[in-house]
Every structure is written in structure tokens, then in C-alpha cells.
Amino acid sequence: MTATPPVLRDEELETVRPHEEPGSQDNSIQIWLLRLVSALIVPAVLVVFFFTFEFLQDPGTNKVVQVVVAIIVGVGGVWLLYWALDRLVSALPDRAGAGVRPFVFAGPALMILAFYLVYPTIDTVVTSLRSAGGDEFVGLSNYGRIFSESQYLISLRNSVIWAIVVPIICVSVGLAVATLADMLPKKTENAFKSLVFLPMAVSFVGASVVFAFIYSFRAPGFGEQIGLLNAVWTGFGASPIDWMKLPFWNNLFLMVILIWLQTGFAMVILSAAIKGVPDDIVEAARIDGANEWQVFRRITVPTIASTIVVVWTTILITTWKVYDIVAVMTGGNDGTSVVAEKMVSEFFLFRNNGIGAALAVVLLIVVMPILVINIKRFRQQEAMR
Amino acid sequence: MTAVTEKAPVAIKSPKDSGDSFTASKFPVYLAIILIAVVWLIPALGILVNSFRNPQAIQASGWWTVFGQLFDSGTWTLQNYQTVLDQGFANAFANSLAVTIPAVAIPITVAAFAAYAFAWMDFPGRNLMFAAVVGLMVVPLQMALIPISRIYVDLGVTGSFPGLWLAHAGFGLPLAVYLLRNYMGSLSSSLIESAQIDGASHFTIFTRLILPLSMPVLAAFATLQFLWVWNDYLVALVFLGVARPDNNVLTVELANLQGQFGEGALNLLPAAAFVSMILPLFVFFLLQRYFVRGLTAGSVKG
Numbered sequence: 001m002t003a004t005p006p007v008l009r010d011e012e013l014e015t016v017r018p019h020e021e022p023g024s025q026d027n028s029i030q031i032w033l034l035r036l037v038s039a040l041i042v043p044a045v046l047v048v049f050f051f052t053f054e055f056l057q058d059p060g061t062n063k064v065v066q067v068v069v070a071i072i073v074g075v076g077g078v079w080l081l082y083w084a085l086d087r088l089v090s091a092l093p094d095r096a097g098a099g100v101r102p103f104v105f106a107g108p109a110l111m112i113l114a115f116y117l118v119y120p121t122i123d124t125v126v127t128s129l130r131s132a133g134g135d136e137f138v139g140l141s142n143y144g145r146i147f148s149e150s151q152y153l154i155s156l157r158n159s160v161i162w163a164i165v166v167p168i169i170c171v172s173v174g175l176a177v178a179t180l181a182d183m184l185p186k187k188t189e190n191a192f193k194s195l196v197f198l199p200m201a202v203s204f205v206g207a208s209v210v211f212a213f214i215y216s217f218r219a220p221g222f223g224e225q226i227g228l229l230n231a232v233w234t235g236f237g238a239s240p241i242d243w244m245k246l247p248f249w250n251n252l253f254l255m256v257i258l259i260w261l262q263t264g265f266a267m268v269i270l271s272a273a274i275k276g277v278p279d280d281i282v283e284a285a286r287i288d289g290a291n292e293w294q295v296f297r298r299i300t301v302p303t304i305a306s307t308i309v310v311v312w313t314t315i316l317i318t319t320w321k322v323y324d325i326v327a328v329m330t331g332g333n334d335g336t337s338v339v340a341e342k343m344v345s346e347f348f349l350f351r352n353n354g355i356g357a358a359l360a361v362v363l364l365i366v367v368m369p370i371l372v373i374n375i376k377r378f379r380q381q382e383a384m385r
Numbered sequence: 386m387t388a389v390t391e392k393a394p395v396a397i398k399s400p401k402d403s404g405d406s407f408t409a410s411k412f413p414v415y416l417a418i419i420l421i422a423v424v425w426l427i428p429a430l431g432i433l434v435n436s437f438r439n440p441q442a443i444q445a446s447g448w449w450t451v452f453g454q455l456f457d458s459g460t461w462t463l464q465n466y467q468t469v470l471d472q473g474f475a476n477a478f479a480n481s482l483a484v485t486i487p488a489v490a491i492p493i494t495v496a497a498f499a500a501y502a503f504a505w506m507d508f509p510g511r512n513l514m515f516a517a518v519v520g521l522m523v524v525p526l527q528m529a530l531i532p533i534s535r536i537y538v539d540l541g542v543t544g545s546f547p548g549l550w551l552a553h554a555g556f557g558l559p560l561a562v563y564l565l566r567n568y569m570g571s572l573s574s575s576l577i578e579s580a581q582i583d584g585a586s587h588f589t590i591f592t593r594l595i596l597p598l599s600m601p602v603l604a605a606f607a608t609l610q611f612l613w614v615w616n617d618y619l620v621a622l623v624f625l626g627v628a629r630p631d632n633n634v635l636t637v638e639l640a641n642l643q644g645q646f647g648e649g650a651l652n653l654l655p656a657a658a659f660v661s662m663i664l665p666l667f668v669f670f671l672l673q674r675y676f677v678r679g680l681t682a683g684s685v686k687g
Contacts, residue, residue, distance in 0.1 A: 024507040042495070050547030051540060063483045066546060070487035074550065075494050082498055086588045101587060102508035109499030109558055110514060116555025117521050120529035127531060177421055183414050192418055194673070196425050201669035202662055203616030205636045209643055209658040210428045213435065213448070226447045226651075228431060260428065268677055321525050324618045328640045340527055344619070347531055360527045371523045375516050 023095030024102065031099045038089065038100055039107020042081050043115070049073055078108075121364070127357035134353050142358035152355075154335055155342040156362075158251055162322060162338060163366075165252070167315040169259050171308060174266025178274055179296060181267075193271065197264035204261065204324035211257045212329065217242040245334050254336060257325050262318065266311045273307040274300060317367055339363055436655035437461050440468075443652040465656035472653070474660050476631070477638040481615060481661075483546055484625075484634055488553035488614045489607055492561050495554065497603070500565030501591045505577055515566065521559040529556070530623050537624060544629030552624055553617070557610050564679065568602040569595055605679030608672045615665050635661040 050073075085104045089097050131138050146152040177196055181189045199207060216227030217240055225231045230240045243253050277300055285295050301308070323340040330336040332345060339359055347356030434448040439462045442451075454460050470478075502508070503515050533552060537543045572595065580590050596603075618636040625632050633641070639661050642650045669676065 021507060025509050027509060046491075046551065050551065051542050051545075063479045067483045067486055070483075070546070070550060071490055074487045074491040078491070078494050083588065086586070090586070099508075102502045102506040102511075105502035105506065105587070105591075106499040106508075106514070109495045109562055112495060112551070112555050113518065113521060113558055116529055116533065116552060117524055117559070118517075120532040121524060123532040124528045180414055180418055180421075183411065184418065192422060194670075195422055197673075198429070198666075198669070199425075200676075201612060201616075201665040202429075203618065203636050203639075203665070205618045205640050205643070206616070206658050206662050209639060209654050210432050212643065212654070213431050214428055223444075224446050226443070226445075228427070228447065228449070231447050231449070260425070265680065268680065272677075317523060321527065323527075324636075324640075327618075328643055340525075343527055344530070344623070348623070353531060357531055360525070360531065363525045363527050367523045367525065371520045374523065375520050378516050378519050379512075 021098040023098040026095065026099040031096060034092075034096070034100045035103035035107065038085055038104045039111050041085060042078055042108035043111045045081060046074070046078065049077070082108075124357045124360050127353050128361045130354050130357075132352040132354050138354065142354045145355065146358055146362065151337070152342065152359075155332075155337040155339050155359075158335075158337060159320060159339040161251060162255060162258075163316055163320050166255050166258050166262070166319040167312050169255075170262045170266045170315050171270075171312050173259070173263050174311070175270050175301075175308070177263070177267045178271035179300070181271060182274055193264075193267065196267055199261045200264045202261065204257075204322075205328050207257050207261050208325050208328040211253075211260075215243040215253060215329075217244070244330055244336075247335055250330065250334055250336050254325055254329055257329075258319060258322060262315050266315060269311050270304065270307060273304040277303045313370060317370065320366055321363060432655045432658055436465055436659050437463070438465075440465060440652035443655070465653060466660070469653050469656045469660060473633075473638055474635070474657055477633050477635045478660060480632055481634040481636075481664075484549050484553075484621065485611060485614045487546075487550045488557075489610045491550055492554040492557045492610065493603060493607060496558055496561035496565055496606075497596065497599070498591070499558075499562050500569050501587075501595055503562065503566045504570040505590075505595075506587065515562075518559050518562050522563060524559075526556045526620065530619075534623055544625055544632055546625075546632065549621065549624050552620055553610075553614050556620070557613065561606050561610070564602055564606050565599065568599055572598055601675070601678065604672065604675040608668065608676040609679040611668060612665055612676070 050070075082104065086101065089101050089104055091097075092100065127134060128142055129137060129139060146156070177193075181192050184192060202210070213226070214228045215230075216225070217230055218225055218227075219242075220239060225234055225240055227243075229243060234240050244250050246253075281299055281303075282295055285299055290298070321340050322338060323344060326332055326336055326338050326341040327344070332338070332341045339362055343356050343359035343363070346352045346359060431448045434451055435443050438448065438451060439459060442460070443465075451460060503511065503518075529552070534543065537548050542548045576594065577590060580594055585593075616636065617634075618640060621634045621637050622640075625634065625637070639654075639657050642654060642657055
């Protein structure tokens with residue numbers, strides 16, 4: 001899961017003033033019906049095409065054929081549909097056409113979002129209030145279990161520790177690396193930044209395999225240590241340790257993987273922000289006798305403070321939802337379970353829909369404030385127009 | 386037509402005074418840099434070296450021992466890659482491509498039309514709907530797993546690619562619409578107005594004017610979405626992996642192999658991991674500029 005930047009900044013959104021056309025704000029029932037129909041056609045065609053044609057379901061079908069068909073339909077076909085709908089709308093009277101056309105453009109995206117994100121969110125909240133099989137309404141008892149039974153409390157505790165440790169280290173190291181890199185000659189700087197940024201291209205699963213060869217453990221007498229950590233550890237004369245089973249510390253070893261992956265993201269964004277710090281302020285401070293540390297502490301950091309908050313929040317969201325690393329490395333055993341991992345195993349292994357859904361809702365509730373802040377900022381922007 | 390004013394979302398300024406010569410005072414800086422570079426490189430280096438060692442050696446000793454026998458015959462081999470590709474990873478690679486390409490192409494198309502409407506068309510509920518899109522950007526996709534997999538089971542489409550394409554399209558859409566709308570909205574309005582006065586329809590303005598101008602942000606989102614889908618494990622596992630193992634993508638296959646880490650898979654893991662990483666690394670180096678632009682567009686204003 002690549003980190004995406006879901007956090008808005010105050011000055012983020014451009015103000016846009018679309019050209020008003022007569023009829024575009026019409027609210028009659030007929031117009032709304034036409035809007036709904038035109039929004040539904042593209043997704044409907046996609047679904048019907050993808051899910052009814054046997055050959056797309058058949059595992060025997062040549063994959064190249066599947067992909068080519070998918071692209072022809074998913075891009076070319078969809079494009080043609082938008083065009084055809086636009087022509088149809090143009091045949092309507094001018095006022096009605098202006099009222100319906102925006103929904104030809106925006107409708108399909110809204111419908112897909114409604115199906116894949118809005119409806120599921122509501123459904124998951126409802127499911128979380130029902131029993132394991134979903135046949136009985138149980139109120140908040142699933143949540144009661146999550147916040148009282150030790151197996152869930154461990155997941156919650158671990159997720160909170162992840163969410164505290166990982167973003168702080170990623171941002172601190174990222175900031176340090178970005179600042180140091182800024183002092184290098186241009187070419188060296190770019191090569192160095194690419195190196196730290198590189199893990200962003202690696203999957204969480206791939207990174208877990210990479211670190212499996214660092215944490216690998218063999219009991220004494222079962223061969224040479226092939227894990228780097230144990231090789232160094234036994235090199236000091238100590239006996240080898242199974243790091244993935246070391247209580248509490250195993251969580252931190254797992255966090256190292258995510259830190260290795262995400263620090264590059266923090267570095268790249270912070271580096272761009274550091275380069276945006278006005279030169280004249282920095283120069284003025286130096287003339288006044290400030291040393292590098294004072295410049296960093298009193299000028300750079302305050303100037304890029306809002307970027308630091310954004311990066312921190314973005315990594316926090318990624319960390320809070322972490323699943324792959326824990327699932328692949330330990331399967332959540334030995335006290336390493338986290339909420340997102342527990343959610344998947346409750347749902348798919350233990351078939352407990354109620355608890356699984358409640359855990360998903362816990363994931364949502366924590367990012368809720370960020371969601372609300374984003375929307376508020378957006379509304380303020382729009383209100384200022 | 387008036388002049389086109391295109392705003393690049395992010396322009397990373399080059400430093401002006403970052404000293405171009407090595408001086409003694411910079412020694413600690415270089416020391417720290419080298420230290421960090423080594424720490425960051427070692428994990429990946431270990432697995433790269435191991436992937437080319439012969440299987441018995443991987444099992445018997447740590448990868449760092451090769452430095453004593455760099456030029457011995459029998460140290461290096463491509464055998465692991467051969468074995469891994471024969472044991473399902475060639476198939477998984479094709480599956481990953483089959484999942485990723487449409488899962489990038491579909492949301493870009495759909496989002497581009499929507500972004501144009503949000504930027505340049507007037508309709509009731511426009512701000513409210515875009516605010517909803519903004520909100521959906523942070524909704525964890527875990528919220529969708531249970532309901533969607535239930536629906537897929539009812540429809541009998543679990544394990545097929547189309548279900549995964551549309552799911553990835555749905556999860557990628559909020560960011561896509563948001564990024565594209567902001568970019569399109571920042572294009573000059575006099576440009577669009579003059580096209581309208583010339584009698585161009587919205588469809589023509591969109592395809593002939595806005596889309597070509599939006600190529601940088603389209604590329605940025607495509608790079609993000611490509612890496613996201615290719616590296617995804619959870620969505621593929623839930624909607625694909627369990628139901629139809631022959632459709633497994635690379636991440637799922639790699640995780641399964643890791644699950645048998647006992648001893649047997651140990652010599653195959655490094656090569657398998659690199660097979661899964663080779664394309665994203667290639668894309669990453671080729672399109673790093675766009676990738677960075679996509680990442681920064683949401684968090685830093687250029």
C-alpha cells in the first residue's frame with residue numbers, strides 16, 4: 001500500500017467558477033430522473049459486460065485476451081459511451097441538456113464511489129451491530145467485546161503503539177535526511193534521495209520478505225545464522241534470539257519494516273518544502289550570526305511546520321491501517337496482532353462478521369477527525385469564493 | 386484563442402548554494418549520509434545477493450559470506466529465478482499485469498470526466514458531492530471488504546479479474562477525482578470561455594483542450610495507482626486469492642511462499658521477491674518525477 005496524501009492544506013484548493021448555463025440548476029423531477037439514468041448507464045454497462053461474459057470469468061481464457069478486452073471496454077468502450085450519452089443529451093432541449101450533461105460527466109464516478117465506498121461504509125456499520133452470522137441484532141455488544149477481551153485489547157494496544165512510533169520516527173529521520181541531503185552537491189543529493197526513496201516502490205509483502213532475511217533465526221545446533229541480526233548478535237558471543245517471538249520487542253521489529261518503507265515519502269515531501277524556505281530569511285539569519293542548527297531550529301522547522309503536520313498525518317493513516325506486514329511476518333501471533341489484521345482474520349478465518357465489521361469501524365473512527373477537518377477546509381475554501 | 390497558462394502542481398526548486406565542493410567542514414555531513422545510505426541499502430542488498438547464490442549456499446550461510454568467494458565458480462547462479470518462474474511466478478506475473486493495467490486505466494478515464502464536471506460545470510449539489518469525495522479519500526478500504534465480498538459471493542464473481550478491476554477503480558477514484566479536479570480547475574478560465582464562445586461543446590473542450598493539458602497530472606496519478614495496485618496484497622487476497630489460486634497475483638503468491646518459510650522455501654524467497662519488485666522498480670526509476678509530483682500534489686502546494 002503506497003502512501004497517498006489525503007490531507008488538505010488551507011491554501012490547497014483552487015477556486016473555480018464554472019460558467020453558469022441556463023437550466024443547469026433546474027430541480028424538476030424529470031430532470032433529476034434523467035440525471036440519475038445518465039449517471040447509471042456507464043457503470044451498468046461495465047458491470048453487465050464484465051460479469052456476464054463467461055470468458056472473462058473462465059480461468060482458461062488467455063490472460064492477454066482478458067486484458068486487451070478489459071482495456072478496450074474499460075477505456076475505449078467507456079469513452080464511446082460518454083460520447084454517445086453526450087450526443088443524446090445534446091438532442092434534448094437546451095435547458096434540459098444543460099441540466100443533465102454534468103451528470104453524464106460526473107455521474108459514473110459518483111455511482112462507482114457510492115457502490116464501492118459509501119454503501120459499504122453504511123453496511124459495515126450496520127453489520128457491526130449484528131451477531132457473528134448477521135442474523136441477530138446485538139447492539140453494541142461487539143464493541144463491548146473488542147474493548148474488554150484481551151485478544152482484541154492487544155490488537156488495539158499494538159495499533160496505538162504503531163501509530164505513535166512509526167510516524168514520529170519516519171518524520172524525524174525524513175527531516176534529518178532531507179536537511180542533510182540539502183547540503184550535498186546536486187547530483188549526489190539526487191542519488192542519495194533516490195536510494196532512501198526507493199523502498200516506496202516495494203510492496204509491503206516484498207519488504208517483509210526482505211526483512212525476514214534480517215530477522216531469520218536458527219536454534220543453536222541447527223546451522224549457521226543466515227539472518228543478519230542474529231549473525232551480528234552471536235558475533236558478540238550471545239546466543240541467537242528468535243526476534244519474531246520476543247515479547248513486545250517483536251512489534252518494534254515489525255515497525256522497522258514500515259519505517260524503512262515510509263521514511264522516503266517523508267523525506268521527499270519535506271525536502272521539497274525545505275527548498276521552498278525563502279533564501280533571504282536564511283541569509284539574514286546567517287549574517288546575524290546564526291549557526292546551522294539555529295537556522296534549522298528557528299527558521300526551517302517553523303516555516304515548514306504545516307508540511308510536517310501533513311506528512312505526519314499521512315503516515316499516521318497508513319500506519320493505522322497496516323495489515324500486510326503483520327499478516328506476512330507473524331500472522332498476528334506472539335502478541336503482534338493489529339486492528340486491521342485482526343479484522344481480516346475475524347472475518348475470513350473465524351467467519352465472525354459482527355466483530356470484523358466492528359473492528360473496521362474502529363479503523364474508520366480514528367481517521368474520522370481528519371476526514372472532518374479536510375471537509376471543513378474545503379467548505380471554507382468554497383465559501384470564500 | 387488566448388495563451389495557455391499551465392500551472393505545474395509542483396516545481397522542486399534546485400538549491401542555489403548547496404556547496405559544490407567537498408570541504409573538511411562537511412565531513413560529518415558526509416559521514417552521516419554514508420551511514421544512512423548503508424543502513425537503507427543493506428536489507429535490499431542482502432536479498433539481491435542471495436537471489437543469485439546457489440540454493441544450498443543460501444540455506445547454509447549468510448549472504449555476506451559471498452564477499453570471501455566473489456569469483457569462485459559455483460557462487461553465482463540463475464537457477465533460483467528459473468525455479469521460481471516455473472513454480473507459478475511466471476503465471477503470477479501475468480496475473481499481476483492482468484489486474485493492474487485495467488485497474489489503472491478504468492479509474493483514470495472515469496475520474497477525468499468527473500473532474501472536468503467538478504471543475505468547469507455548474508450543477509446542483511456540486512460542492513456537496515465534491516466534499517463527499519474529499520471525505521472518502523481517508524475512508525479505510527477495510528470498510529468495503531465485508532459488504533463487497535458478500536455481494537461478490539452472491540453474484541458468483543469472486544476470483545475473477547473484473548471484480549478486482551472495479552474494486553481497485555472504486556478505491557482509487559477519490560484521490561483521482563481530487564487530484565485531477567484541482568489541476569483542471571487551475572487551468573486558465575479565459576481559455577475555456579473563449580473556446581465556449583467559439584461554439585465548442587463541453588465534450589470538445591474536455592477532449593481537445595483540457596485532457597492534453599492535464600497529461601502531467603494524469604501521469605502522476607497513473608504512476609501512483611500502478612504502484613498501489615501492483616503492490617496491493619489485501620484487496621487481491623480477499624477478492625481473488627482464496628477463491629481461485631491460479632489467478633493469484635505476485636504479492637499473494639509471495640506471501641504464500643513466505644508462509645512456508647519453514648526451510649524449503651528459504652532459497653526461493655529472494656528470487657521470488659525480486660520477480661515481484663522488478664516492474665515497480667523499473668516504473669519507479671522511469672517515472673519518479675511523476676510519482677513525486679503525485680505524492681506532493683496532495684500535501685505540498687507548488
